[in-house]
Amino acid sequence: MENMVNVFLFGKKYEVPDNLTIMNAMEYAGYQLVRGCGCRNGFCGACATVYRIKGDRELKACLACQTKVEDNMYIATLPFFPLVKQVYDIEKITPSEAVMMQLYPEIYACIGCNACTKSCTQGLNVMQYIAYAQRGDFEKCAEESFDCVMCGVCSSRCPAGISHPQVAMLARRINGKYLAPGCGHLEDRVKEIKDGTFTDLIEALMQKPVEELKELYNNRDIEK
């Protein structure tokens, strides 16, 4: 027999099995989800949710698809949060501190309350990566923020109105494009293909009878 718990979806009480995730509990209760449901596997950030266990002071945040229900859980989903995303031309920006100053000046209004970090559904050190962004240290900001799913809970808790996920997105793109070391073997191969180095080889494969290709495949030399 399943153990049942009481949850309060948007304040309304439902009895659900205790082994369900919040998302499954909503479906068990009868909600056909359109909002607040995406990959159902913790990668897309669609199902940001806030909850409070009756009697606790602390408001917690999570992804509904990754979190089990608890008894007396008061649940409100946050299927959309108005993050600010500034537009820019990735070809024209420069990897300097000034970019942040220009596009996301509100990061310098951070009061250090750490509410962002405390609320992060991925357990990231959000305030730290914003500090890196303030300093123009894009590489560190990119690294620290890498696992961000852009659910927006951090921003919902921020008294300074920072859109943390978008700041981190900019830092990662700058890092990936301008600061990470270039890749010689990739450049070489792109050029070789452009120059037609492999054209004859590919053309030959296109014409070969299937039996010959089977032979080739079954006797491949496999890199250790």
Next chain:
Amino acid sequence: MYSEKFQNSIAAVEAAREKNIALEPERMTAKQKEDLLAAYHPDYKQGEFAQLQIGANKGDKVPTELAQMLQAHSRIAADRVDLENPKYDVDVLVIGGGGAGASAAIEANEAGADVMIVTKLRIGDANTMMAEGGIQAADKPNDSPAIHFVDAFGGGHFAAKRELLSKLVCDAPRSIKWLSDLGVEFDKEADGTMITTHGGGTSRKRMHAAKDYSGAEIMRTLRDEVINRGIPVVDFTAAIELILDENGNAAGAVLMNMETKELMVARAKTVIIATGGAGRMHYQGFPTSNHYGATADGLVLGYRVGAKLLYAETLQYHPTGAAYPAQIFGALVTEKVRSLGAKLVNANGEVFMHPLETRDVAAASIIRECGERDNGVDTGNGKAVWLDTPMIEKIGGEGTIEKRIPAMMRMFAKYGIDIRKEPILVYPTLHYQNGGLDITPDCMTTNVKNLFVAGEAVGGIHGKNRLMGNSLLDIIVFGRSAGTNAAKAAKQTTLGKLTLDHIAKFEKEIADAGIETDAVSPKLLPDYTRKNNTL
């Protein structure tokens, strides 16, 4: 921490770990693989397929659940919409907001076309976002597009359309460079050399990754670029029917707001179907690693206007779906876990196969181990085998898991399982739609003009089984190409009068074939609600 009932089996896995790490299991011969697949792979279960009675693939067999959708009624009658007053009027209409759709939109925009994206959830709600392991490209000195071709052609059972596959492998390095130039952060050595690993069935280490958030990193970057370019994204809006013009060419789509159900018309000179896969159809009752909207919509939309399918009977069951705990049943455990050294081990602690066989072979092998051979672990929700993740730390050194597969570590940690110290339980999960709409190398369908397709909705690029890392690659290669070619075609197109006559024509085919069904399609979303005496 696992409960008591798993402890005996875990002890056997631990006792054999050192020996199993040292073991180099033999690869199966071609004959062994063939026999295994025929006996255990879900694609070979005749009773699970139905013959199509109408449409361009009449006589072909496809999964029963797909046949029902392909031969279902339209959600609308033609007179429900006013084709003369479209809400949107563009050069290129992209249906789908995943990696293929976003790539297509960026390139169509680059080519100067007026392009818009319509997507039934949000941009980025797509299987692309969930691809963990990586993206293939033959860019190392010991590798070449030709070797990549042979790996993929053999892995796909020699059934790929060669002109599509050669485009895939030859455009691969250029695609990595394009992504890198957009700011995608690939894992690199300090000198810029790409860190690459094997995937199942590869003969060279050509899997590029961004930790185990490879798809997420690509998708969020593409999404950012779409927004930077000001490309309109109409979200929470599904395409429910294609529109043709009087000449029979694709000319737009009927759209439906997912929340208000408002119907709208989008007129377009060219249309790109980039609707993705079908995991949420749950073929043969399998769980799935796919996102919520993976319901084969594009195949249905295309089929109803006469487009042809190729290999729609072949699905990919990813060998390692999470089998325990129940909350993450069916979720993807990336192949990269095996690339990094973890082996598949049965309940007795025995390695029963080479961990890097192709996905179809690995899935069939696990099904056999849990079925006929009865060497599976009872999870309380079916049988499963171990994937011995602690091997990774022993082989690569402490910290390897946290650095290379943080998403996996996090997913299991939420349920109290530390994958650095404890193995995990896996069983195949429905992962990828190998087949789809039949296209030429310019991404246009073979028989409906100005209807383009890119991404998982395409059939034939991979043949009958896809290698790890070739899907993230195909959404970029064919997504971009579809965008460029659709923009070009739009310039040369003057639309005729729009029509939805195909709906009545298809209805007549349903009636003439004697098909009795209440079903409507496309499906759009699965229904997981518990029916508790609801009205």
